[in-house]
Amino acid sequence: MELVKRYIAAVQRELPEAKRDEIGRELNANIMDQLDMLAEQQGELTDTDIAAVLKQMGHPRTVAQQFVPVQPLINASYMSLYKNTLFMVLGILFVLHVIDVTTHWLSSADMGLIGYGFALFGGFIDDACFGFTSITLAYWLMSRQQPVANSGCGSNWQPEKLPSAGPGWQHIKLQDIFTDLASYIFLLVVIWYPLYMSAEQLAQSALLLSSNVRLILQYSTPLIVLGIVHSLWQLRQRLWSRSMLATHVLLNAAIAVIALYLASTSPLLELNTERWLGVFNLQQLERSAMITLVIIALIPAWEALRDTLRLRKLK
């Protein structure tokens, strides 16, 4: 009977402490009944016979899970809300992190472009881990309470208020909204950083745009602010409408034109040549900046074209 004791102990180890004794006692009674019945049919039982009966009962963990089913960390009724919160918070954290790291990069003499990239993504992973853990813990605590049946999907809804059935692209993804938002805020920080930096910090800055470029960008500020407002509008609606698409087309077309205009401007950068000595020469950097701007212009140009086509299809 040593095998039975071991089996019951293994099942009990997988159970919550409060239920171990009761379930162990009952399981023992059931197994003993079964062994008695087998002994009546076969005579004295060997360890092999007992092992076969226990094996038929199932793995201790499986049996324990049948008695006390495993509760998911987050209740299924909260899952959709949980994913939405997660994306929303991670998006906001990303935007805040972009502002923080970009400000630091612009005012730091020690941080190069590679350092900026590492700080941006490495730091965001830290923030994301913190955000993920906090949100998961909050939902875990909510799930431990009595879950609200079909939370957020109660009977208080009207079919007439549902948005019209449109094409798949009409639903705006949260990650798209937050990517746009982060890009606009990044641009704002880059354009206006000389305002809130001391002369000393400016002298140490790794990236200096020429005064001509800065002026063009400063004039573009209303457009960028409009972009931020538009992203917030998307966040509220989450569904492309004709007016939203039209604004998006205009916004992207204007951004593409500005980027192309900047690419044709010279000089683009105002460099501390001593600092870059032996790494790049001025011409190489200017050319790289120009190519980068053309590539950057292609992205909003593509979005403007795509949205124009979508606008024509949307009724």
Next chain:
Amino acid sequence: MTTAQLDKMRLELRRGVLVLAVLASLKQPHYGYSLRKQLQDGGIDIDEGTLYPLIRRLADQGLLDSEWQQGEGRERRYYQLSELGAELLSQLTDEWQHLNNSLSNLLGTASQETK
């Protein structure tokens, strides 16, 4: 259809029916092993790893009353339908009969169409 798919669907189909079978069998008191034998004799084969936890869950829901008794030199936990369980069994039986009639008609029609 693969065997795995068939097994999964059979399991789903049997899950609700087993509750009904267990409740119906517990009009008289039974302990775990005797209940399993009764079900087996009635043509419903259910493995121990499924039956014993199921009885406990039904008891936790107040559908079964239970009592430890000494018998044949060993203690056993006897289960029997509670008042609430009896009420539920009656409603479930009606539901089952309604479903069974409807399904018989549907399956009958389907088998005639396939012939």
